[in-house]
Amino acid sequence: MDDGTLRPAVPRLYNLCCAFTMNSFAYFDGAAFLLTLRLALLVAVSLLAASLPLAWWLTASRWRGRFLVEALVALPLVLPPTVLGFYLLVAMGTNSPVGRWWIAWTGHPLAFTFTGLVVGSLFYSLPFAVQPLVAAFSAIPPRLLAAAATLGASPFSRFYRVALPLAWPGVLSAATLAFAHTVGEFGVVLMIGGNIPGVTRTASIAIYDQVQAGEYSAAHANAFTLLLVSFVALALVYGITRRGTGLGASR
Amino acid sequence: MNASDSIISAQVGDGMLSGESAMGLRVDIRRRTQPATRDAQRFELRLAFDAPVGITVLFGASGSGKTTLLDCIAGLRHPDAGVIRVGGEDWFRSEGTRNKAKADAGQPVCLPPERRRVGYLFQDLALFPHLDVAGNVGFSLHGLPKPDRAAKVEAALEQFRIVDLRHRRPAALSGGERQRVAFARALVRSPQVMLLDEPLSALDYRLRSALMDDLLRWSEAHPIPILYVTHSREELLSLGAAVLVMEEGQLVAQGAPHEVLRAPQSHKVAQLAGFENILRGRMEELHPERGTMSVRIAGGPVLLEVPLSGERLSESIGVAIRAGDILLASQPPEGLSARNVLPGKILSLKRRDVRYEVEVEAAPGVVLQVHLTLAAQTAMNLEAGKTVWLVLKTYSCHPVAEQGAR
Numbered sequence: 001m002d003d004g005t006l007r008p009a010v011p012r013l014y015n016l017c018c019a020f021t022m023n024s025f026a027y028f029d030g031a032a033f034l035l036t037l038r039l040a041l042l043v044a045v046s047l048l049a050a051s052l053p054l055a056w057w058l059t060a061s062r063w064r065g066r067f068l069v070e071a072l073v074a075l076p077l078v079l080p081p082t083v084l085g086f087y088l089l090v091a092m093g094t095n096s097p098v099g100r101w102w103i104a105w106t107g108h109p110l111a112f113t114f115t116g117l118v119v120g121s122l123f124y125s126l127p128f129a130v131q132p133l134v135a136a137f138s139a140i141p142p143r144l145l146a147a148a149a150t151l152g153a154s155p156f157s158r159f160y161r162v163a164l165p166l167a168w169p170g171v172l173s174a175a176t177l178a179f180a181h182t183v184g185e186f187g188v189v190l191m192i193g194g195n196i197p198g199v200t201r202t203a204s205i206a207i208y209d210q211v212q213a214g215e216y217s218a219a220h221a222n223a224f225t226l227l228l229v230s231f232v233a234l235a236l237v238y239g240i241t242r243r244g245t246g247l248g249a250s251r
Numbered sequence: 252m253n254a255s256d257s258i259i260s261a262q263v264g265d266g267m268l269s270g271e272s273a274m275g276l277r278v279d280i281r282r283r284t285q286p287a288t289r290d291a292q293r294f295e296l297r298l299a300f301d302a303p304v305g306i307t308v309l310f311g312a313s314g315s316g317k318t319t320l321l322d323c324i325a326g327l328r329h330p331d332a333g334v335i336r337v338g339g340e341d342w343f344r345s346e347g348t349r350n351k352a353k354a355d356a357g358q359p360v361c362l363p364p365e366r367r368r369v370g371y372l373f374q375d376l377a378l379f380p381h382l383d384v385a386g387n388v389g390f391s392l393h394g395l396p397k398p399d400r401a402a403k404v405e406a407a408l409e410q411f412r413i414v415d416l417r418h419r420r421p422a423a424l425s426g427g428e429r430q431r432v433a434f435a436r437a438l439v440r441s442p443q444v445m446l447l448d449e450p451l452s453a454l455d456y457r458l459r460s461a462l463m464d465d466l467l468r469w470s471e472a473h474p475i476p477i478l479y480v481t482h483s484r485e486e487l488l489s490l491g492a493a494v495l496v497m498e499e500g501q502l503v504a505q506g507a508p509h510e511v512l513r514a515p516q517s518h519k520v521a522q523l524a525g526f527e528n529i530l531r532g533r534m535e536e537l538h539p540e541r542g543t544m545s546v547r548i549a550g551g552p553v554l555l556e557v558p559l560s561g562e563r564l565s566e567s568i569g570v571a572i573r574a575g576d577i578l579l580a581s582q583p584p585e586g587l588s589a590r591n592v593l594p595g596k597i598l599s600l601k602r603r604d605v606r607y608e609v610e611v612e613a614a615p616g617v618v619l620q621v622h623l624t625l626a627a628q629t630a631m632n633l634e635a636g637k638t639v640w641l642v643l644k645t646y647s648c649h650p651v652a653e654q655g656a657r
Contacts, residue, residue, distance in 0.1 A: 146327050147377035149364035151391035152440065157365075161393070165381045 028221045031198050032206040036183055036226075039114070039202065043121040044179035047129040050122070051174060055133030056159060077127045085191025088120045092192065112194045117202075120192045121182045128177040136170020137163060169241035176237040180230050276302040276444050276476040280323060280333030280343070296320060296330070296500040302444075302476040306467075306490055309480045310511065311497035312523055317480040318374070320497070321446045324478070325371045326364035337444050337476075342367050370442035372450045376433040378421040384408070384432050385417040391440040407435040411465065427458040434462070438469060445477040451486060463489055484512060484525045496520055521571035521651045527620040528572040529651065530555075543590070543645055546570055551614040556590040557648040569651040574622040578642035579609070581631055591643035595619070597635050600628075609633065611641055 058070060076084055092110040093099045102110045110116040140163055148158045164171070186204045193200030195209065203222050210219035279299035296316045309317050322328040323343070324335055332347030345359040378387050389404040408414045411431040421429055430450065437445070447466075451459045463486070470477055481487060487494060487508045494511045496504040498520065504511055512524040521529050532546040535554065543556045546568055557570055584592060595613040602608075607623040619641060623633075633639065 141377070143373055143375060143377040144379060146322075146325075146364070147371070147373060147379075148390070149327065150325050150367070150369050150371040151436070152365050152368075153390070153393070154365050157393070161390075162379060162381075 028225065029203065029206045029210075029218070032201050032203045033222065033225060035114075035198065035201065036203040037229075039117055039121060040179045040182040042118055043125060043182040044129075044175050046118070047122055047125055047178045048171070048175050051126070051129040051133055051178075052164075052171075055130050055137055055174075056163065058130070058134050059137035073130050074127050076124050081124065081185065081187025082191060084124060085120065085188040088123065088188065089192050092116055092119075111192055112196065112200060114199055117189060117193045117200055120188045121185060124185055124188045125178045125181045128181045129174040132170045132173040132177060133167065136167035136173075139170075140166050172240060173237055176233050180233050183226065183230060274304050274338050274443075274474060274476070276324070276478070277334060277336040278302070278320070278324065280320075280330035280335060281347075282319065282323060282328070282330040294500060296323070298497070298500070298502045299333075300495055300502060300505070302478060304474040304476055306470055306477045306479050306492035308487055308490055308492050308494045308508070309478055309497055310482065310487055310494050310520070310523065312482055312520075314499075315497040316500040317497055318448055319500075321371065321448055321478065321480060324367075324444065325369045325446060326362060326367050329361060337367070368440070368443040370437035370440070370445045372433055372437045372445075372447045374448040374450075374452070376421075376429055378429060378433060378436070380421055383418050383420055384413055384424070387421070387432055388413075388435045388439055390436060403439055407439040410469075411435040426453055427462070430454060430458070430462060431465070434465065438473075441473070443475055445475060447477065447479045449480055449482070452481070452483065459486070460489065482523050484523065487512065517651055521569065521649065524571075525573070526571035526649070527574035527622075528570075528577075530570045530572070530617065530619075532568055532570060534566050534568050544650075546650070548614070548617050551617055553593060553614045553617050555643065555648055556645050557650050558645060560650045571649040571651050572619070572643060572647055574608070574620040576644070576647035577619060577621045579611070579621055579623065579627075579631065579633070580640040580642060581633070581637070583640055584642055587642060588644075589642045590645045591641075591648065593641045593643070595639055595641050597633055597637045597639060599635055600633060607633075611639060613641060 054073070058066065058073075089111055090096060091098045092102070094103065094109060099110060110119065144162055144166070145158050148162045153161060184204060185202075186208070189200065189202050189205060190208075193202070193205075195201050195205050203226050207219045207222045207226070210216075210222065278301075281295065281297040283296075284294040294316065296319055298320070309320070311317050319328060323330050326342065330343060330345070332345050333343070334341065335343040341360045342362045343360060345361065379390065382390065385404055385408070388407050389400055392400040392403055395403070405414075408417060411434055413428060413431050413435065416424060416428060416432070421432070424432065430453075434450070450466075451462055454462065466477075466479075467490070479486075479490060479492070490508070492508070494504075494506060494508050495502055496511055498517055503517055504520065511520070530548045532548040532555070533550070534544060535547045536545040537559065538544060538556075539559060541556075542559050544559050546555050546557055547553070548555060548570070555570055578589075583594075593613045595611040598610040598612050598618065600607060600609050602625075605625060607625065607628045609621045609623060610618055611621055612618050621641070623631075
């Protein structure tokens with residue numbers, strides 16, 4: 001009945017969906033997908049570890065030059081990924097001190113490796129981890145931290161026993177956003193990672209390749225999986241943080 | 252600047268000589284706040300006092316620097332210079348930046364808040380919303396072994412009648428319950444000094460007196476200095492402790508509560524002390540032989556004879572009179588010792604609880620509030636528009652310094 005010539009777009013989309021549900025695993029690039037997950041998890045965890053002290057410092061600091069650090073942290077939000085990727089590539093190259101130091105230390109270059117991707121993603125996703133944390137820490141009434149101090153809590157203890165538990169929805173958002181943003185990154189990965197299957201070929205690169213080659217079913221299988229994973233991750237965060245910490249109800 | 256510095260050092264020296272008890276709190280500080288905006292007033296905290304073991308009430312209007320003082324003692328803010336000493340140990344000592352070069356200045360001391368053993372009851376309580384009652388109360392006992400901590404928390408919960416609430420979060424507590432949790436949390440680690448910032452202002456009368464009893468009982472069992480900040484006359488009277496009156500960052504009076512309240516020395520304190528009538532006037536005549544002076548109220552015909560105070564002639568002055576200290580007569584009274592008898596007209600008459608509040612106009616723009624008992628009203632049958640005579644004893648008229656006149 002449908003010859004596919006009169007209404008080309010809609011049936012093609014329909015066919016695509018069928019293809020995905022029926023035999024999506026035939027096209028699904030499992031290696032790229034697993035690599036993406038591994039990268040995103042690693043980046044989310046290490047970024048959280050680095051962002052917690054940085055965000056805490058940004059919240060508490062009264063240093064005049066603080067705005068410079070804030071601007072630097074926010075830079076990847078506005079910078080084209082190609083710009084960031086380009087400078088990271090230069091920095092990782094054998095002509096830069098960082099690149100040479102890395103080679104001297106590990107014996108191989110940083111560019112076009114999985115570790116290189118991790119390093120690049122750390123920079124790229126930094127604001128997505130730091131900003132929710134700063135917002136969460138700033139929302140803590142200073143009087144609570146003062147109260148903890150008068151109850152004998154050291155600065156670290158104040159952070160660990162008061163600030164962190166009260167900011168945990170922010171911590172969760174930070175981790176999830178860092179994860180999701182790394183899953184979705186494309187430009188930086190392309191610039192510093194190349195496209196080596198199993199090493200630096202992430203899901204988003206794979207999708208791009210498949211579209212370029214006209215393999216729409218394959219692209220759809222991968223794209224749809226990525227979409228689902230991202231949606232579930234974000235829905236989880238919003239669902240959990242909706243319950244809040246009780247900060248608002250304390251007074 | 253240098254002159255004032257030397258005055259401060261002299262005060263510090265004097266303070267050390269006076270009988271400072273071993274457990275007591277000594278404060279002698281100054282702290283200047285730079286104005287946040289060009290128009291804002293620069294605020295200076297500058298005071299010296301000794302608080303012995305027991306309750307000392309800090310009485311003053313909001314904005315008089317009471318909370319800043321408590322924060323300085325707790326180490327949450329820092330004075331520019333001075334001494335804060337508790338139980339013989341310096342928590343803060345600094346000669347200020349100007350005298351840093353002095354050879355004998357000694358090492359400045361400024362303990363961080365966590366190393367000062369204070370029990371600070373914040374005005375907004377600052378309970379930890381993520382911890383339940385037991386977690387809040389036991390917060391300061393983190394370093395103790397678990398059985399010790401549990402025993403101490405248990406004792407504190409029992410003492411403040413909050414045992415049943417142990418698993419509740421602050422959000423699920425009533426105002427009075429939160430207050431008791433905050434008390435227990437502040438007291439559980441046996442502080443060396445207790446700071447209470449308007450701890451009962453948010454509570455109704457019954458809860459307030461119950462908590463006051465808790466505090467008095469605790470104070471008897473624990474001999475430490477307790478600084479109790481309030482602007483409530485009732486709390487001041489029911490605590491019955493020594494009072495320091497603060498105004499604009501300085502101590503303006505001290506003594507027993509009834510002394511401070513009976514003879515307020517400034518307009519603001521008179522307001523706080525519950526003087527319903529504070530009339531503005533100008534000193535007109537001094538009568539040293541009678542121990543009185545005449546004050547003309549608001550430039551009008553009303554001339555009041557008030558006790559002599561050290562003010563200068565023609566100076567602005569306030570006269571504070573309690574509404575309950577004024578007598579009303581329906582006929583011109585005779586043969587009275589009272590010096591001030593003023594005719595007036597009743598403007599309004601309102602019944603409130605067990606008394607009548609009467610507004611009497613003694614002259615255009617001079618309206619006095621008078622409180623009468625129900626019985627007095629029944630006997631006199633007053634109503635609005637009636638002419639009455641106001642009778643004011645000289646000693647019911649308290650001369651107070653006008654705002655900004657000092």
